[in-house]
Amino acid sequence: MGTSLPIDIFFQVGGGLGLFLLGMKYMSEGMQAAAGNRLRTMISAVTGNRFTACAIGFLVTCLIQSSSVTTVMLVGFANAGLITLAQAVGVILGADIGTTITGWILVLDIGKYGLPMLGFSALFFLFCKSDKTRSIALLVMGLGMVFFGLLLMKEGFEPLRDLPDFLAWFSKFTPDTWWGIVKCTLAGAGITAVIQSSSATVGITMGLAASGIINFETSVALVLGQNIGTTITAWLASIGASRNAKRVAYAHIIIKVIGVIFILSLFPLYMKLVRVMLPVDPDLSVMTNGHLEYPAMFKGIAVAHTTFNVLLVILFLPFTRMLADLLTRIMPDSAAEEVPHLTYLDVRMLDTPSLGLEQSHRELLYMAESVKQMMGQLRSSLFTQKADVETHRKIFHSEEVLDNVQKEITEFLGGILSGNVTHNVVNEARWQVRMADEYESISDYIAGILKMLIKLRNHKLLPATEGQAELFEMHDRTAEYLDFINAALASRSNVLVEAVTRSDELTALMKEFRARHLERLTEGKVSPLVCLILPDMLSAYRRIKDHALNIAEVLAGEK
Numbered sequence: 001m002g003t004s005l006p007i008d009i010f011f012q013v014g015g016g017l018g019l020f021l022l023g024m025k026y027m028s029e030g031m032q033a034a035a036g037n038r039l040r041t042m043i044s045a046v047t048g049n050r051f052t053a054c055a056i057g058f059l060v061t062c063l064i065q066s067s068s069v070t071t072v073m074l075v076g077f078a079n080a081g082l083i084t085l086a087q088a089v090g091v092i093l094g095a096d097i098g099t100t101i102t103g104w105i106l107v108l109d110i111g112k113y114g115l116p117m118l119g120f121s122a123l124f125f126l127f128c129k130s131d132k133t134r135s136i137a138l139l140v141m142g143l144g145m146v147f148f149g150l151l152l153m154k155e156g157f158e159p160l161r162d163l164p165d166f167l168a169w170f171s172k173f174t175p176d177t178w179w180g181i182v183k184c185t186l187a188g189a190g191i192t193a194v195i196q197s198s199s200a201t202v203g204i205t206m207g208l209a210a211s212g213i214i215n216f217e218t219s220v221a222l223v224l225g226q227n228i229g230t231t232i233t234a235w236l237a238s239i240g241a242s243r244n245a246k247r248v249a250y251a252h253i254i255i256k257v258i259g260v261i262f263i264l265s266l267f268p269l270y271m272k273l274v275r276v277m278l279p280v281d282p283d284l285s286v287m288t289n290g291h292l293e294y295p296a297m298f299k300g301i302a303v304a305h306t307t308f309n310v311l312l313v314i315l316f317l318p319f320t321r322m323l324a325d326l327l328t329r330i331m332p333d334s335a336a337e338e339v340p341h342l343t344y345l346d347v348r349m350l351d352t353p354s355l356g357l358e359q360s361h362r363e364l365l366y367m368a369e370s371v372k373q374m375m376g377q378l379r380s381s382l383f384t385q386k387a388d389v390e391t392h393r394k395i396f397h398s399e400e401v402l403d404n405v406q407k408e409i410t411e412f413l414g415g416i417l418s419g420n421v422t423h424n425v426v427n428e429a430r431w432q433v434r435m436a437d438e439y440e441s442i443s444d445y446i447a448g449i450l451k452m453l454i455k456l457r458n459h460k461l462l463p464a465t466e467g468q469a470e471l472f473e474m475h476d477r478t479a480e481y482l483d484f485i486n487a488a489l490a491s492r493s494n495v496l497v498e499a500v501t502r503s504d505e506l507t508a509l510m511k512e513f514r515a516r517h518l519e520r521l522t523e524g525k526v527s528p529l530v531c532l533i534l535p536d537m538l539s540a541y542r543r544i545k546d547h548a549l550n551i552a553e554v555l556a557g558e559k
Helices: 005-033 036-042 052-063 067-079 086-096 101-107 113-128 131-162 164-173 180-194 197-212 215-228 233-240 241-266 267-277 296-330 346-353 351-381 389-417 425-458 465-491 496-522 527-556
Strands: 286-288 291-293
Touching: 005 052, 005 197, 005 346, 036 067, 036 131, 052 067, 052 086, 052 296, 067 215, 086 101, 086 241, 086 296, 101 131, 101 296, 113 131, 131 197, 180 197, 180 215, 180 241, 197 215, 197 241, 197 296, 197 351, 215 267, 233 241, 233 351, 241 267, 241 296, 267 296, 291 389, 351 425, 351 465, 389 425, 465 496, 465 527, 496 527
Parallel strands: none
Antiparallel strands: 286 291
């Protein structure tokens, strides 16, 4: 019995931890699916207002159930230049409060109901066809796993109270002295850095405390360390990223380290503050099924965890811009320009499909802006006296870049579709794949028009003055139409009715210009080669318009 006891404890605690972590994952996926596009709307609403950014960080983290994922997301957005450092700091502070929601869920202490919750919700998840019902069932199933996993860990820890060697070793990590407090904090930070989930280590701490293995002061010191350990995930995500992304990761570390040092310097006062806020003494024990337990520990740890992170917001929120400026001075931009990436799609976002779709949507906006620039560059190259080789090179280079961007977006969205996602996410991902294909095709036609221009110039041929004016008008009208569709993409608007009307007008204009050109040919005003190329150029503009119309149809949900 004695030799098998450590193995039994390891199996039960390890199994409980695995179930707890899987439950956190399912609960996060269920919340995200139930929230739908609200999560994307929140991320899009991040502004320079520090209070708004903080509120968004709190809400997003409550839905994702992981401050680590939120900060990794911020690193990705900062890497792409989609969010400023000051905005990111505000979101981080809100995320730090949001992550404490897990502790308050565990305060419910309904571990004995975890297994029934898991079982009944699994039946709904497996046999219901409604996306909404399945999302809620997945959420409840995850919640059941969390509670049952915590119960297994708590029961697994109980035999440790009868092991003198373990208690003697653990007594070294008691906050009786300032050095003891520091050791507890470092232990919490180290364990969380390995597990990379502060929610899991908070759950472990609650299990140890509720079993009477550690006292309240020790559990609070461990939780303080866990707040530092959770920053490891964002730091790992920043490796190889841009300088701004590294600043976001270090901002998170600095906020946590300074906050913990501040609280450690006032630890006795902090503990008195926490105890004042508790209705029941956390050291109060009760006898349950022949075992001594400390049920008030759950609420005590949750209050200590939340209080610490609220204090962080009070301390740092007024100084977000100052912290951003300080980090920029400490880590200035490199004199050598950083190697640009084609896209900034982060595979870690595959665990949060809504945020992944937001990232890929922003890459679509990049494609839209790129084809707009290509149209402007093409306009400056139409029938010029001298070929602008540099502008030509930029257009052809942009066309090659968009080929690769389309490939990366398609692969990224394929990864999202391979996961457990709702029909809405599936449809949105498919629409984005289609739009990426349309924009890539537009870039192909722009490059094709340029090739036809080069061919005319190489043969020292120019259309008649009227033909040149018509082509300029066709270009400008097509560019305006493309800008109109790009704006609809940015706002996710349904503009199909107007898009069809304007498309028909462009088609009629193209046919009119082509008829005029053929008249000039019969009158001998243009050469046969010009007669071959100019209609092809007009047709290419029509094809650009057609692909833009396809994007409008996708936005309207028709394709």
